[in-house]
Amino acid sequence: MKGSVDTAYHTWANATLFAHVQTLPEGIAEKEIEGTFSSILEVVKHMYLMDMTWLKTIDGEEFITVKASVDTEKEALRSVSFQDLVTLYESFLNKSLKKLSLEEKKSIELTHPAYGTKPWPVETILGHVINHGTYHRGNISAMLHQLGYAGVPLDYIYYLYR
Template sequence: MTNYPVEMFKYHIWANQTILGRIKQLPPSVLSQEVNSSFPTIAHALSHIYAVDKMWYLVLTGTGMPEALQMCMPLNGSILASVDEYVNSFAELAGQFEEWLESQSDLEQTLLLDNPYAGIRQTRLSEIVLHVVIHGTYHRGNISTMLRQLGHASTMNDYAFFWYREPVERFL
């Protein structure tokens, strides 16, 4: 039986790698070119995705949300110098998430989430994982728009394309 939160997180990793791979094909300056969009630069958007992913990872591994937010706020404004640095940062965090996911026997268990912006609620671990995926998808869309505004094509990173990432031979 497929564990859909885990499968969706695999999609999140793939989609991040896909968009970063596209950005890596472009001139290095594309990372820091200013654009009139949700973020001033693509680097800012990538830093935001990373910071939020890291914050939720900390929450999932036992850090209170107020503390996790405090720890990750500086990451949101921390602009890395190259696409390779983003690739490495995302890959390292993805590995940590994967280890955590492998160690979980029940993603439907809850934790008491103390969200400083929204209040306290019981939240399933699976809901948090899915939120990480949805948040990343939303901002990868921003990045695709930013690339187009800068005169570059983006790349397809929809979930439906993730389905086809494996060689067809596997299914024959």
């Protein structure tokens, strides 16, 4: 993708983290802990909900309608390995980027329920999606440490050196 947004990093970081979580003893993703989210699985479900909401909004659907229609229970629980989430996200992102060439459509008008309607460059929204993922991958890393397990290096520089 052209520009400063590296969507491949986002999918790599998610896939790397989810693969790491998959290697942990069964039930760790669902184990309840105190914090902003009650479990690693709850963070993943939130990440999935917001990734799909923003990406489908970029694709032309209404924010509120999409957010209400994304089935996090079914999708997140269906694949504890989280591979389905990564595959679905990559597929959707690739389709959307082809459809929304940044040269053809530099910005879209988005309506957010709390913040109103405003035009945003597509690259800005994708940057938000990546930043949001980074934030919540950090939540998961902290939760893993809280549960006595190591995280996995996901800083952007590790992606660049891979």
